[in-house]
Amino acid sequence: MDQFAKKWEHKSDDKWDISLKSFVLPAVFLAIFWGLAILLSIQSGAMFYLFNFGYIGTSVAIGIFLIQTLPKKHKAWGRRTSQLLVGCYMLFFLGFFGRENMQIEGFFMLLLSGVFAAATMHYLIAKIAGPLIFGRAWCSYTCWTAMVLDLLPFKRPQQKRIKYLGALRYLYFILSLSLVLVIWYVLKDPVKPQSTTELCWLIGGNLLFYSAGILLAYRLQDNRAFCKYLCPIPVFQKITSRFALFKIKIDPVKCVDCGKCEQVCPMDIKLLEYKNNQQRVLSTECIWCSTCIYECPKAAASVTVGLDMGRKERLYFR
Ligand code: SF4
Ligand code: SF4
């Protein structure tokens, strides 16, 4: 559905670019999130929703505004700003202060208990339904694990992916689910929402994620190694992000096949194969970091809106 494609145009390389247009996308995000915030808080009578969705929407809108206006070489700071604002809020305020286990085990536990809490909403919106529109944008703009991993020094993978190691994420997913099922049905000792036990699960889960993520990053010289091989969250995201309305596209007319976009892609995606097949970047491994857009010397890569569905993953392996 290329005729519906809209370009997220490049801005100047070394100057701020503040115009009326740079407020449009942030305003759209503000309207969506604040609309949701007001609706949910009126329906439930809980001010939490107003604060929660208002804060997240405002943080993402600030990040998008920075992306729209910053000089090209600094645009990644827009994404990093949103990631820090939302990541810290979720981890420290909702997690540690609110004692809500936002790790995958917390979500499974809430599903079994039938309690509709922040973690349930978070998974449904950010990790299951959200990717239908924005793909895996969660992984670049808001994840509190990647918020730390992105600070490590291996932004560009030194080597390509290790084949089949990605199967570990499915193993992790099954182990997490099995653990929760055993606690629920065999031990009959469910973790009570907002209890000290839940807080311990949250701390333990995050310590595991951070230590595994940092170890893998240094071992494989790749900040996003944890995202490629071990994190169980993409098991959800990869199903719905196939249909994402927003995806990266390379304009075959502008592209000169220099290969820079593939060299800088942190997820080892063969962008040019998608271009040669006249497709948008359909890979469910795309985390929407926009590095390919910022680094393309010909402004050939952009975010487009369209209807299509990813099937074959085109990735570089060692
Ligand atoms: S793959 Fe997992 S750790 Fe990586 S950014 Fe996505 S949710 Fe976060
Ligand atoms: S960096 Fe731009 S010009 Fe070079 S191959 Fe990629 S899309 Fe084409």
Ligand code: SF4
């Ligand atoms: S294709 Fe572009 S946006 Fe997607 S992960 Fe690679 S560099 Fe990031």
